[in-house]
Amino acid sequence: xxxxHQWPATLxxxxxxxxxxxxxxxxxxxxxxxWYRQAAGxxxxxxxxxxxxxxxxxxxxxxxxxxxxxxxxxILSSKKLLLSDSGFYLCAWSLRSYNEQFFGPGTRLTxx
Amino acid sequence: xxxxxxxxxxxxxxxGESSSLNCSYTVSGLRGLFWxxxxxxxxxxxxxxxxxxxxxxxxxxxxxxxxxxxxxxxxTAPKPEDSATYLxxxxxxxxxxxxxxxxxxxxxxx
Numbered sequence: 001x002x003x004x005h006q007w008p009a010t011l012x013x014x015x016x017x018x019x020x021x022x023x024x025x026x027x028x029x030x031x032x033x034x035w036y037r038q039a040a041g042x043x044x045x046x047x048x049x050x051x052x053x054x055x056x057x058x059x060x061x062x063x064x065x066x067x068x069x070x071x072x073x074x075i076l077s078s079k080k081l082l083l084s085d086s087g088f089y090l091c092a093w094s095l096r097s098y099n100e101q102f103f104g105p106g107t108r109l110t111x112x
Numbered sequence: 113x114x115x116x117x118x119x120x121x122x123x124x125x126x127x128g129e130s131s132s133l134n135c136s137y138t139v140s141g142l143r144g145l146f147w148x149x150x151x152x153x154x155x156x157x158x159x160x161x162x163x164x165x166x167x168x169x170x171x172x173x174x175x176x177x178x179x180x181x182x183x184x185x186x187x188t189a190p191k192p193e194d195s196a197t198y199l200x201x202x203x204x205x206x207x208x209x210x211x212x213x214x215x216x217x218x219x220x221x222x
Contacts, residue, residue, distance in 0.1 A: 034209075043214040044156075044199070059209075090155050098143045098203045101210055103155035 002027035006091050006104040013111055019064075019078040021107050023091030026072065031093040033074040034101060035066055038088040050074060051097070086111045114139040114204050118213035125220050128189050133216045135200030136182040145183050146210065147176050148199040156199055190220045 003026045013019060025031055035047040046059045048066035056066050063082060067075045074091055088108055092101040119134045137145065144163055148156035160169045162178040169176050173194065175186040185198055197217045201210040 044212045046209055049209060088153075092155075097209065100144070100146050100158050100161050102158055103148075106153070106155045108153070 002093070002102065004091060004093055004102060004104040006089075006107055008107060009105065010108045011110070013081050013109065015083055015111055016080045019076070019081050019085070019109070021076040021089055021091075021109075023074040023076075023104055024072055025093045028072070028093070028095070030071060031095065032097055032101075033068060034092040034094075035074065035076050036090040036092065036103075038090060038106075040087075044090070048076070081111045083111050085109065114202070114211050116200055116202055116211050116213035118198075118200050118216050120216060121214070122217040123219070125187075125190055125218070127191055127220055127222050130186070130188045130190070132187070133185040133198055133218070134182060135185070135213055137200075137202050137211075138181075139202050139204035139211070141204050143203040145178055146201045146203075147174075147183070147185055148201065150197045150199055150215070159198075187218070190218075192220050192222055194218065195220045 005024050007022055032051050034049045036044045037047055038044050048056055048058055050056050050068045053068055053071055064078050088106050090106045091104040094101040116137045125131055144161050146161050147159040149159055150156040160176040165178055165180045167178050173188050177184050197215040199215045201212045
């Protein structure tokens with residue numbers, strides 16, 4: 001069976017500090033991978049998606065970036081965090097672009 | 113523009129009181145409609161995929177149905193453990209990503 005991991009689970013960072021969130025998937029090959037942000041009490045906002053190693057599509061212009069160095073690894077980064085980057089970050093995978101997505105446990109990021 | 117609207121925003125039920133959640137959508141060529149359950153502080157949990165009008169799927173006390181313009185999530189005799197936010201999402205022919213609604217927060221009281 002497939003499993004998706006995210007870490008860390010929670011993170012408190014000062015404004016202007018760097019960020020690195022990691023997501024890995026087990027039990028499948030060549031998945032589509034996605035990064036979402038969920039603000040408190042609001043819907044899911046797609047940030048990035050990837051259909052293969054090194055292939056990243058950005059949905060929203062911002063100070064975040066994503067990378068996919070390995071088939072089942074997806075990383076979300078920032079060089080300098082803003083207060084507005086606070087939120088709940090979710091990683092997800094799917095077999096194909098039109099299939100259901102399966103989500104990880106999420107990372108709660110607080111920028112102070 | 114593709115859009116998903118869920119109603120009501122919040123719903124309070126007594127244990128055993130059946131009800132339905134609504135998801136209406138406007139997309140150009142529906143490829144799939146998805147229902148998720150999300151508990152506070154956790155990632156969404158996949159429930160159902162529906163592909164065509166008239167399709168129905170069931171899981172325990174939940175039943176999802178689909179028409180050409182909307183989907184319903186029927187909850188029969190709910191229990192307190194059914195309390196969660198229920199999310200609806202769609203994919204369309206012109207957009208290879210999920211478009212999510214804002215969700216319905218369900219609270220079931222004993």
